[in-house]
Amino acid sequence: MTTLEPVVARDGDEPVSEPADRRWWSRAEQVLGRFSEWLNPILVKETRQALKSRQFGITFALVLACGWVWSMLGVALIGPGIFYGAQGVWLFAGYYVVLSFPLLVIVPFGAFRSLAGEREDGTYEMLSVTTLKPRQIVSGKLGSAVLQMLVYFSGIAPCLAFTYMLEGIDMPTILFMLFYTFLGSLGLSLAGLLIATVTAEKHWQVVLSVFLIFGLGLAFWGSCALVFEMVGWNSLPFQDEEFWIGNAAFLTGYWGYFALLAAAASAQLTFASDNRSTALRMVMVAQQVLFAGWMGWAWLKYGEMEFLLVFLMMSGLHWYAMGVFMNSESGELSQRVRRQLPQSFLGRAFLTWFAPGPATGFMFAFANLISVALMTLIGVLIWLMFNPMPTPSWSGAMTLERLLTFGGLGLGYVTVYLGLGRLLLSGLRRFIQVPMLLGVLVQVLLLLAGCFIPLTIHLMIPDLRRGYSLLEITNPIWTLGYATFESIVPDELFILWCAVPLAGVVIFLANVPAVVTAVRHVRIAKPRRVAEEDLLIEAQRSPPTPEPVNPLD
Amino acid sequence: MISSHPMIELRGLYRFFGRTKAVNDVSFSVARGQVFGYIGPNGAGKTTSMRILATLDMPTQGDAFVDGFSVVNDPDRVRNRLGFMPDSFGTYANVNVREYLDFFARAYGLRGSERLRALRYVMGFTKLDTLADKPTNGLSKGMKQRLCLGRAMIHNPAVLVLDEPAAGLDPRARIQLREMIRRLAADGKAILISSHILTELAEMCDMVGIIEQGRLLAVGSVAEIQRGQQAHHVSQVLVRALGDAAPVAHWLNGRPDISQIEVDGQQVIFLHQGDLESEAELLREMVEAGLRVVAFGRQAKTLEEVFMQVTQGHVQ
Numbered sequence: 001m002t003t004l005e006p007v008v009a010r011d012g013d014e015p016v017s018e019p020a021d022r023r024w025w026s027r028a029e030q031v032l033g034r035f036s037e038w039l040n041p042i043l044v045k046e047t048r049q050a051l052k053s054r055q056f057g058i059t060f061a062l063v064l065a066c067g068w069v070w071s072m073l074g075v076a077l078i079g080p081g082i083f084y085g086a087q088g089v090w091l092f093a094g095y096y097v098v099l100s101f102p103l104l105v106i107v108p109f110g111a112f113r114s115l116a117g118e119r120e121d122g123t124y125e126m127l128s129v130t131t132l133k134p135r136q137i138v139s140g141k142l143g144s145a146v147l148q149m150l151v152y153f154s155g156i157a158p159c160l161a162f163t164y165m166l167e168g169i170d171m172p173t174i175l176f177m178l179f180y181t182f183l184g185s186l187g188l189s190l191a192g193l194l195i196a197t198v199t200a201e202k203h204w205q206v207v208l209s210v211f212l213i214f215g216l217g218l219a220f221w222g223s224c225a226l227v228f229e230m231v232g233w234n235s236l237p238f239q240d241e242e243f244w245i246g247n248a249a250f251l252t253g254y255w256g257y258f259a260l261l262a263a264a265a266s267a268q269l270t271f272a273s274d275n276r277s278t279a280l281r282m283v284m285v286a287q288q289v290l291f292a293g294w295m296g297w298a299w300l301k302y303g304e305m306e307f308l309l310v311f312l313m314m315s316g317l318h319w320y321a322m323g324v325f326m327n328s329e330s331g332e333l334s335q336r337v338r339r340q341l342p343q344s345f346l347g348r349a350f351l352t353w354f355a356p357g358p359a360t361g362f363m364f365a366f367a368n369l370i371s372v373a374l375m376t377l378i379g380v381l382i383w384l385m386f387n388p389m390p391t392p393s394w395s396g397a398m399t400l401e402r403l404l405t406f407g408g409l410g411l412g413y414v415t416v417y418l419g420l421g422r423l424l425l426s427g428l429r430r431f432i433q434v435p436m437l438l439g440v441l442v443q444v445l446l447l448l449a450g451c452f453i454p455l456t457i458h459l460m461i462p463d464l465r466r467g468y469s470l471l472e473i474t475n476p477i478w479t480l481g482y483a484t485f486e487s488i489v490p491d492e493l494f495i496l497w498c499a500v501p502l503a504g505v506v507i508f509l510a511n512v513p514a515v516v517t518a519v520r521h522v523r524i525a526k527p528r529r530v531a532e533e534d535l536l537i538e539a540q541r542s543p544p545t546p547e548p549v550n551p552l553d
Numbered sequence: 554m555i556s557s558h559p560m561i562e563l564r565g566l567y568r569f570f571g572r573t574k575a576v577n578d579v580s581f582s583v584a585r586g587q588v589f590g591y592i593g594p595n596g597a598g599k600t601t602s603m604r605i606l607a608t609l610d611m612p613t614q615g616d617a618f619v620d621g622f623s624v625v626n627d628p629d630r631v632r633n634r635l636g637f638m639p640d641s642f643g644t645y646a647n648v649n650v651r652e653y654l655d656f657f658a659r660a661y662g663l664r665g666s667e668r669l670r671a672l673r674y675v676m677g678f679t680k681l682d683t684l685a686d687k688p689t690n691g692l693s694k695g696m697k698q699r700l701c702l703g704r705a706m707i708h709n710p711a712v713l714v715l716d717e718p719a720a721g722l723d724p725r726a727r728i729q730l731r732e733m734i735r736r737l738a739a740d741g742k743a744i745l746i747s748s749h750i751l752t753e754l755a756e757m758c759d760m761v762g763i764i765e766q767g768r769l770l771a772v773g774s775v776a777e778i779q780r781g782q783q784a785h786h787v788s789q790v791l792v793r794a795l796g797d798a799a800p801v802a803h804w805l806n807g808r809p810d811i812s813q814i815e816v817d818g819q820q821v822i823f824l825h826q827g828d829l830e831s832e833a834e835l836l837r838e839m840v841e842a843g844l845r846v847v848a849f850g851r852q853a854k855t856l857e858e859v860f861m862q863v864t865q866g867h868v869q
Contacts (some may be wrong), residue, residue: 041659045648052647121643126704129607129637130660131629271628272611336626529558529621533630 041132042140046114047147056148059106063152066098067159086168089231095163096177096227099156103149103185104220105213111145112192112212119200134269138193138262145189149182173236177227183254188219190261197268198437249294256287273334277326277356281364284322288315288368292375299379303387305403308376309484312403315372316410319365323418326361327425328439333357333521341523352519359514362422366508369414373407406484409496412504413476419507421446426514450474470495558621560585560712560743561606565615568601568767575601576612577767583743583760585711588734590758591747592860598767599747600640603716606745607637619712633661636705640717640747644689644697651676651685654703661708671707678733679703695726702733713737715746719753731757755856765864778859787862790832792839793820793848801844810835822852 036044050056074091081087115137118124127137160178164171195208230236237243260283267276295311298304333341333356342351353364380400421443428434428442454471455478468482470492482488483496526534559582568576576598583589591599604610606617608628616623622630645653654675658668676682679699684692692700698718705713715734719727727750734757738744748754754761755775762772771778794801802816805823810831814823825832836849 037664041656044659045645045652045656048652049645049647118643122639122641123643123645125609125639126637126642126657127660129609129632129635130657131632131662131708132660271608273625273628334626335623339626527623527626530627530630533622 046144088166108188115196323365412500415504593764
């Protein structure tokens with residue numbers, strides 16, 4: 001990292017000719033200095049801190065020492081077999097443990113502490129009054145985590161090269177595992193940053209840090225178990241097309257949720273009057289589109305109804321979870337947000353739902369669920385245009401009737417629970433302030449009540465204990481499972497088909513007045529002072545070209 | 554471009570925490586080059602209103618403006634123009650003074666030579682240049698205060714909000730701080746400053762606002778507030794007599810418009826309730842009563858006295 005040039009010239013300083021190596025170093029520093037101008041300030045500051053930090057030094061030294069000890073121990077254990085057998089794989093497993101601990105535990109926890117510590121120590125406030133955007137704060141902290149990962153990778157790289165030379169593990173497998181460990185570390189670091197934004201209260205930070213450490217420990221243990229399992233195979237199926245398709249699908253999902261978490265962390269750090277929601281909603285739609293693309297491709301390629309079921313199920317869960325968060329947003333639109341509302345008819349028809357607020361959020365989730373249902377129907381119709389209806393290969397396989405039942409009832413349930421949640425929170429907001437976490441909690445409790453109250457009654461009535469009864473109609477999990485995967489009694493199915501969608505329609509209509517109110521919000525003009533400054537900035541960017549004053553000018 | 558509006562303006566500002574009214578209908582403004590002293594006991598609402606102004610908190614109602622921009626709706630434009638020095642602040646571990654300021658200069662978007670110029674100026678101004686390589690967590694209180702002031706002014710803001718900048722400083726550091734604030738005001742910066750050390754404030758503030766229990770009780774120059782109090786017809790009068798002042802005190806004692814009589818050698822100090830007309834009448838009566846009065850006049854009040862009078866001594 002660069003060193004700042006001295007800012008004060010000392011009197012009487014004479015230019016002293018430096019030795020050649022020192023001149024080279026000064027030049028390198030200047031180049032790095034110029035390069036650092038374009039880097040995120042937080043990355044520059046945290047790198048400076050890390051390079052002087054005892055914790056980083058000790059951890060890095062420990063990684064090197066553990067790598068060295070394992071090399072000695074491994075070679076001693078293998079003994080003369082090192083010359084004849086392919087022993088690299090077991091050494092690799094040891095090195096992986098040494099590397100993955102800092103990568104999956106220390107770096108993500110460091111990212112969490114880096115932000116949580118700023119909030120505890122009062123330095124975050126100083127940071128937040130600068131002109132840094134929340135997105136820059138998150139990316140700076142994440143960049144610092146990435147840099148630390150790279151340093152750990154570089155520390156263990158010679159050991160990994162050693163395992164490759166010992167044979168037993170090929171380079172693609174090593175790179176594949178390291179790549180996914182890097183992604184894991186990156187994702188966990190982002191999760192750590194998001195968790196650090198949840199609360200500034202010290203006691204809650206302590207509670208969250210305990211959960212985080214537990215989660216990181218699990219991730220470390222899981223990744224080691226997985227790698228031990230994988231190194232037991234001869235080789236990963238790199239020649240298999242489906243292996244790469246599976247990886248591409250996984251990476252699509254990974255980056256989708258990575259973008260969502262990054263947007264959520266930025267939103268948490270955004271000033272209260274600013275728009276915290278639109279970016280998140282855009283990411284949600286992008287995720288939906290990507291997921292629909294993958295599932296559509298799989299359905300058309302393989303023609304198995306299960307893909308459509310997975311599409312409906314995952315989308316339903318996704319939009320329920322997203323809807324819960326959107327319902328918990330504040331209902332008030334600040335003047336700042338209202339300055340950016342869409343104005344035209346088309347803009348208001350299609351983009352109003354991206355504006356913050358629980359009513360637009362409910363409608364946004366509902367509209368996306370409808371689009372999921374429509375996409376499924378279109379997918380089925382396209383298939384039927386060119387192919388016969390796929391025949392179920394086994395008795396419990398998915399049929400079109402079951403799929404429609406799942407889609408119809410699922411849509412009804414999500415609408416009912418999201419709509420009821422929004423109405424409940426709207427009532428609650430008349431008496432108390434409802435922060436995001438409380439809003440989420442209330443809606444989760446509503447769902448749990450819907451599941452467990454009838455279940456408790458059910459268990460108390462001896463005649464009903466044997467199986468599903470319509471008493472469980474408020475329990476979406478059991479009801480959907482029963483209606484989709486088991487032999488449902490036609491009368492019960494009829495009642496479910498009548499009751500659940502009807503309840504969905506009623507709850508939807510009950511939410512319509514709030515949605516209409518949200519649509520009625522119109523864009524407001526910028527304050528005069530803001531407009532003046534915008535004009536000034538615009539004029540400075542593109543000064544007016546002088547017009548000719550006469551034909552000969 | 555010189556703006557016509559006040560550089561700082563609080564308009565009907567409210568901030569409630571549950572049932573506690575931390576800030577309750579506070580309005581005042583500060584012009585360019587003016588130093589505004591914000592005075593009040595602990596928990597009066599000074600820090601809350603300053604935090605709102607610094608875009609660290611949202612008002613429950615009302616708004617505050619910096620150079621005409623709302624802190625609620627345009628916090629990014631406000632941050633460009635405002636430097637905030639909180640009453641307590643943390644420093645980063647493993648960062649020296651120069652790196653600390655460099656980081657904040659970068660965070661305010663300063664690049665290249667512009668950043669180096671800003672660093673050079675701020676370190677010179679706050680006399681931190683000799684401490685450039687010292688770790689920030691090893692600085693004394695006074696040095697940290699200077700560092701925080703340097704951080705607040707690194708992007709050359711037009712407005713400075715300083716919350717208790719003199720707290721915990723030794724007399725020499727306080728004098729240095731006062732000098733710095735004067736120079737900043739002379740450079741045209743609008744400064745809002747809160748302090749418990751009222752004598753310090755009296756010397757450097759053009760205007761003061763006295764706040765108690767979230768309410769702004771008085772705003773204006775010290776003299777204006779004093780006049781405002783005198784409009785309530787209570788003033789402190791000093792009478793010097795030729796010889797012993799005891800007969801004067803005896804004569805004054807028992808009059809309904811006189812209270813708190815104190816005798817100190819040849820002079821008597823007392824509170825008189827009434828306007829200038831009645832003061833003239835009192836003097837005439839004293840002379841007619843044969844009292845040998847050689848001096849009669851109102852005593853100028855210190856900021857501390859004004860504060861105590863405005864808050865009626867109910868400091869928490």
